[in-house]
Amino acid sequence: MATVGLLQRFKWHFPAGLRWPRWLFAYFLFVTAVVNCQIRYSIPEEMKKGSLIGNVAQDLGLDQKRLRSGRARIVAGENTQYIELNTDKGILAVNERVDREQLCGDVTPCSFSFEIILENPIELHRIMVEILDVNDHSPLFRNNHIRMEISESAVIGSRFVLESADDPDVGVNGLQNYFLSTSDSFVLKQHANPDGSKFAEIILQKPLDREEQPRLSFRLIAVDGGTPQRSGTVNIDITVLDANDNPPVFNQSEYRATVQENATLGTHILTVNATDADSGSQGMVTYAFSNLKGNVADVFNIDKTTGKITVSGQTDFERDKKYEIRVEAKDQGGLTDLSKVIIDIVDVNDNAPVISVMSFSSPLREDAPVGSTIAVFNAKDADSERHGQITCTLDRNLPFKIKSSLTNYYSLVSESVFDREKTPEYNITITATDSGSPPLSSSIKLRLTLSDINDNPPLFDRFIYVAEIPENNSPGMSMVTVRARDSDWNQNAKISYLLEDTQIGGLPVSSYVSINSETGVLSAIRSFDYEQIKELQLVVKAQDGGSPSLSSNVTVKIMIQDQNDNPPQVLYPVQTGGSLVAEMVPRSADVGYLVTKVVAVDVDSGQNAWLSYKLQKATDRALFEVGLQNGEIRTIRQVTDKDAVKQRLTVIVEDNGQPSRSATVIVNVAVADSFPEVLSEFTDFTHDKEYNDNLTFYLVLALAVVSFLFITCLVVIISVKIYRWRQSRVLYHSNLPVIPYYPPRYSDTLGTGTLQHVYNYEVCRTTDSRKSDCKFGRAGSQNVLIMDPSSTGTMQRIQSEKSILDEPDSPLEVS
Numbered sequence: 057m058a059t060v061g062l063l064q065r066f067k068w069h070f071p072a073g074l075r076w077p078r079w080l081f082a083y084f085l086f087v088t089a090v091v092n093c094q095i096r097y098s099i100p101e102e103m104k105k106g107s108l109i110g111n112v113a114q115d116l117g118l119d120q121k122r123l124r125s126g127r128a129r130i131v132a133g134e135n136t137q138y139i140e141l142n143t144d145k146g147i148l149a150v151n152e153r154v155d156r157e158q159l160c161g162d163v164t165p166c167s168f169s170f171e172i173i174l175e176n177p178i179e180l181h182r183i184m185v186e187i188l189d190v191n192d193h194s195p196l197f198r199n200n201h202i203r204m205e206i207s208e209s210a211v212i213g214s215r216f217v218l219e220s221a222d223d224p225d226v227g228v229n230g231l232q233n234y235f236l237s238t239s240d241s242f243v244l245k246q247h248a249n250p251d252g253s254k255f256a257e258i259i260l261q262k263p264l265d266r267e268e269q270p271r272l273s274f275r276l277i278a279v280d281g282g283t284p285q286r287s288g289t290v291n292i293d294i295t296v297l298d299a300n301d302n303p304p305v306f307n308q309s310e311y312r313a314t315v316q317e318n319a320t321l322g323t324h325i326l327t328v329n330a331t332d333a334d335s336g337s338q339g340m341v342t343y344a345f346s347n348l349k350g351n352v353a354d355v356f357n358i359d360k361t362t363g364k365i366t367v368s369g370q371t372d373f374e375r376d377k378k379y380e381i382r383v384e385a386k387d388q389g390g391l392t393d394l395s396k397v398i399i400d401i402v403d404v405n406d407n408a409p410v411i412s413v414m415s416f417s418s419p420l421r422e423d424a425p426v427g428s429t430i431a432v433f434n435a436k437d438a439d440s441e442r443h444g445q446i447t448c449t450l451d452r453n454l455p456f457k458i459k460s461s462l463t464n465y466y467s468l469v470s471e472s473v474f475d476r477e478k479t480p481e482y483n484i485t486i487t488a489t490d491s492g493s494p495p496l497s498s499s500i501k502l503r504l505t506l507s508d509i510n511d512n513p514p515l516f517d518r519f520i521y522v523a524e525i526p527e528n529n530s531p532g533m534s535m536v537t538v539r540a541r542d543s544d545w546n547q548n549a550k551i552s553y554l555l556e557d558t559q560i561g562g563l564p565v566s567s568y569v570s571i572n573s574e575t576g577v578l579s580a581i582r583s584f585d586y587e588q589i590k591e592l593q594l595v596v597k598a599q600d601g602g603s604p605s606l607s608s609n610v611t612v613k614i615m616i617q618d619q620n621d622n623p624p625q626v627l628y629p630v631q632t633g634g635s636l637v638a639e640m641v642p643r644s645a646d647v648g649y650l651v652t653k654v655v656a657v658d659v660d661s662g663q664n665a666w667l668s669y670k671l672q673k674a675t676d677r678a679l680f681e682v683g684l685q686n687g688e689i690r691t692i693r694q695v696t697d698k699d700a701v702k703q704r705l706t707v708i709v710e711d712n713g714q715p716s717r718s719a720t721v722i723v724n725v726a727v728a729d730s731f732p733e734v735l736s737e738f739t740d741f742t743h744d745k746e747y748n749d750n751l752t753f754y755l756v757l758a759l760a761v762v763s764f765l766f767i768t769c770l771v772v773i774i775s776v777k778i779y780r781w782r783q784s785r786v787l788y789h790s791n792l793p794v795i796p797y798y799p800p801r802y803s804d805t806l807g808t809g810t811l812q813h814v815y816n817y818e819v820c821r822t823t824d825s826r827k828s829d830c831k832f833g834r835a836g837s838q839n840v841l842i843m844d845p846s847s848t849g850t851m852q853r854i855q856s857e858k859s860i861l862d863e864p865d866s867p868l869e870v871s
Contacts, residue, residue: 094182097148101156101190106149109139109185112172113146116181120146126174131414133170135159139185141172148183156187157224161350164189164226171434173414178429180414180465191229191282195221197290202276204292205390208266209299213259215245217384217392220255220347221278221288229282237275244276251380255347258292266296302333303391304341306383311397313365316404317373325356328363330385330393337388346384346394356399358383365397373403374438405492407438409446411500414465419507422476430456431468431502435488443492451485458486468502476506477543510548510602514540516610521596523578524615527586535569535614538576540598548602551576556595556609565594569614578612586618587659620664620713626721628655638724641703645695651680654687654721656709666712672720673706680725682707689723701728 097110113123122128123143130136140151160166167186173179202219223231234256236244242258249255256276272294279287306328313326332339343363345353356379357368363383379399386392414432437444448458448466455472468486482504489497516538523536542549553576558565569592570579578596592614599607629639629652639652658665669687674680679699681692689705703725710718 094184096184096186098186098188099150099154100188101154102192103150103154105152109148109150111146112141112148112181112183118146118174120144122174126176126179128172128174130170131173131412133168133183135168136170138168139170148185154187156189156226157193159187162224162226166226171414173432175415175417178415178417178432178467180432180462182462189226189229191225191280191284191286193224193229194286195223195231195278195280195288197221197276197278197288200290202290202292204294205297206260206264206294207297207299207389207391208264210260210264210391212261212263214303214391215257215259216242217255217257217346217394218276218292219290220253221290222349223278223280223286223288225280225282229280231278232281233279235277235279237277239272239274241272242274249380253349264296270296272296297389299389302338302387304330304332304385304387304393306330306385306393306395309395311383311395312400313397314400314402315367315371316402317371318404318406319367319371321367321369323367325365325367325399326397327365328358328383328385328395328397330363330395332387332391334387334389340388341385342387344384344386346382348381352379352381355379356381365399371401373401373440374407377401377403403440403443405439405443405490405494405496407443408496408498409435409437409488409490411435411486411488411498413500413502416502418503419505420474421509422474422506423509423511424470424474426470426472428470429467430470430484430504432461432465433468433486433500434465436464437488437490439490439492443490445491446488447491449487449489454482454484456482456484474506476508476545477512479506481505508545508548510544510600510604510606512543512548513606513608514542514551514598514600515608516540516598518610521610521612522615523612524617525580525584526617527584527619528621529580529583531580531582533580535578535580536612538571538578538596538598538610538612540576540608540610542600544600544602548600550601552599552601554597554599556597558594560592560594561589565592568592569594571596578614584616586616586661587622590616592616618661618664620660620711620715620717622659622664623717624656624658624667624709624711624719626654626656626709626719628653629721629723631721638726639689640726640728641691641695642729643695643697643699643727644729645691647691647693649691649695651689651691651725652723654682654689654707654709654723656687656719656721658711658717660711660713664711664713668710668712670708670710671705672708673704675700675703675705679703680705689725695727699727701726703727 095110095112095115099107099109112118113120120143123146128141128143130139130141138150138152138154140149141147142149156166159168165186166189167184169182169184172181172183174181197219199219204216206214206216218234221231221234223229231254234244234246234254236242236256236258239258241260241262241264243261244256245259246254246256272292274292276290276292277287278289279285307330308328311326311328315323315325328343330341330343332341342360343358344360345356345358351369355367355369355371356365358365363385365381365383378401381397381399383395383397384392385395412434414434416431417429420428420430435446435448437446446464450456450458450468455470455474456468457471459467459469461467468484484502484504485499486502487497487499489495517540518538521536521538525533525535538553540551540553542551552573553571554573555565555569555571560568566581568581568584570581571577572579576596576598584592592612594612594614595609596612597607597609599605641649641651654669656667656669658667667687668684669682670684671677671680671682676699679691679693679695680689680703682689682705687707687709689707705723705725707721707723708718709721710716
């Protein structure tokens with residue numbers, strides 16, 4: 057398909073009417089020869105800039121996305137200025153007009169090659185472009201006239217070599233034939249040199265007579281085989297001389313010699329020799345090069361009298377390996393003879409290897425697998441044979457090796473696993489050495505840097521962090537700073553700190569503590585209370601910025617330090633706003649009599665909760681004292697009849713904090729032996745006479761609800777009894793065995809529970825519910841008097857209450 061496309065694409069470059077040679081058609085049928093990823097194109101010369109050469113993407117089996125992603129480009133080759141690669145369309149186009157004659161001269165076929173490289177992964181393709189000749193030159197003679205002198209004594213059949221025409225075109229477009237205009241004395245004969253070039257000579261077919269025709273003139277025409285055909289013409293003027301009937305004759309038809317390249321100027325190569333049988337001036341022979349091509353005249357020189365050939369210019373084996381020169385011997389009569397001189401150039405090791413880096417992958421990921429291609433380079437030596445054999449080496453102790461791929465192409469591959477944290481870069485020296493004597497070498501240096509991957513998690517500088525902060529801290533207070541380090545680089549080493557999603561006291565940890573994601577500073581969101589939370593234990597995660605990210609955790613313990621922020625709380629005696637509580641002390645009490653005990657607690661801890669009790673004020677400070685540690689109020693002297701019945705003590709309870717906090721409790725003490733005596737001192741309160749209809753309504757409603765529930769329960773119990781009686785009757789009259797039914801009993805009759813099993817209820821109500829009394833008696837509380845200021849009962853009721861209080865096992869009474 058590529059061949060047919062090329063034929064159609066480039067056919068218009070050939071002039072109309074020119075027939076396609078069979079060999080050219082067959083050549084087009086073989087456009088590509090894929091050897092080591094090699095593609096071959098053929099294009100005619102003189103194409104315009106931008107002309108299409110071939111669809112390299114289609115011929116290589118690549119899509120355009122691959123060309124763009126692989127950064128396809130022309131990396132090396134000769135004469136690459138003629139070619140450009142369009143990666144968007146995947147085509148090769150002409151970048152500069154190509155002149156085949158200027159590019160290759162008479163060398164055929166004419167071609168040049170280059171390499172296209174793609175990256176990620178690395179691919180290398182060699183492209184060869186052959187330049188086809190176009191018939192754009194006519195055969196051309198060096199001179200417009202050829203002047204010859206021929207003796208009239210020349211015998212029939214004498215040969216005279218004519219100047220050859222030069223046609224830079226090659227193949228069918230090159231010089232093909234010579235034609236001679238009408239001449240009765242001469243006939244034209246053509247010859248071909250070993251290199252394919254043609255020359256002509258005229259053969260005398262009729263004796264010359266100077267007296268009849270001293271001068272002869274005719275034209276020599278040279279034509280090529282192109283379409284349209286081109287030609288060149290030269291005029292031949294022959295002067296007939298007097299008789300010289302013996303031409304010069306070389307002693308060898310062919311001479312061979314060798315010379316080393318870069319030979320010094322004047323180096324003798326060989327000497328040619330020709331002899332002439334004539335005598336005198338007719339036998340003098342001169343030597344000259346005949347029909348020189350190219351730069352031969354600048355490289356060699358021949359002495360015209362001696363025939364000595366010497367070096368006159370620079371010989372270069374890499375440019376020309378052999379020269380074929382025709383030497384002409386000519387006598388004074390114009391007779392000539394030709395001989396061939398073949399000079400072989402001997403190669404010497406005068407070129408050091410040249411290293412060209414095609415592709416170099418730097419920076420390289422540190423996790424690149426073993427065998428990854430680091431670089432592709434080309435090493436060439438212009439010398440031949442062993443002088444051009446190259447060996448590439450590396451410095452020792454480097455984890456790389458060199459592998460040969462295509463001819464003169466090498467790959468630098470890895471031999472071990474990389475670790476950027478240990479070795480971030482490598483300085484690689486590649487040396488190419490030829491096998492000449494002495495060997496020549498050259499080297500290049502590559503600096504390979506490794507790009508970081510996220511293969512190291514952050515590591516904290518501690519296994520656990522412990523910090524202490526006082527309670528009642530201000531929100532936003534910095535508590536502790538966590539730090540982690542990551543041995544990776546750049547973004548992979550950028551650490552962010554996060555709080556793990558845990559709960560403390562049923563709330564997420566984020567409601568207590570916040571963390572700065574960049575600095576790792578833990579700050580309090582709220583003020584802590586030691587009495588509620590004594591310790592915070594949370595988990596901080598350090599996460600790097602890699603993809604995927606790596607992380608590690610650390611435990612942080614924050615200990616809340618107690619502060620003296622709570623005053624003591626008095627549990628006993630209870631301070632109420634209604635009834636007055638009084639402790640009774642009989643007048644017969646001895647010294648050290650225990651009146652009561654102040655019981656207080658402090659929710660703080662440590663020394664902040666150490667309590668001390670002091671008597672702040674008292675009606676009679678000489679009568680009572682308070683235990684400093686236990687809060688016991690005792691008498692410090694004998695009670696007398698002169699002591700007031702009503703004693704009021706103010707006890708202060710202090711903790712041991714700094715500064716200390718305190719609480720005050722008032723203790724009423726009644727110094728008396730009977731209740732009437734006490735009541736006369738304490739019953740000075742007024743009662744509220746306001747009538748409250750709403751309270752009476754609610755009490756009546758409650759009584760109705762209780763009555764309804766009682767009747768409902770009674771009906772349910774009777775229904776259950778009747779149902780069970782009927783079931784027992786059915787079982788009795790049936791044939792089934794009779795199973796007696798026992799109602800459930802409760803065995804808790806020994807009084808082991810916490811409540812008494814006998815309760816007495818006495819309900820006394822008045823029309824005014826606010827005047828109803830509610831008194832609670834408790835056994836064993838003979839020294840405690842509870843007074844209700846709203847009570848309006850008589851002395852008899854007080855006596856009755858006292859007798860009830862004095863009974864050791866009196867039940868709870870509700871009135």
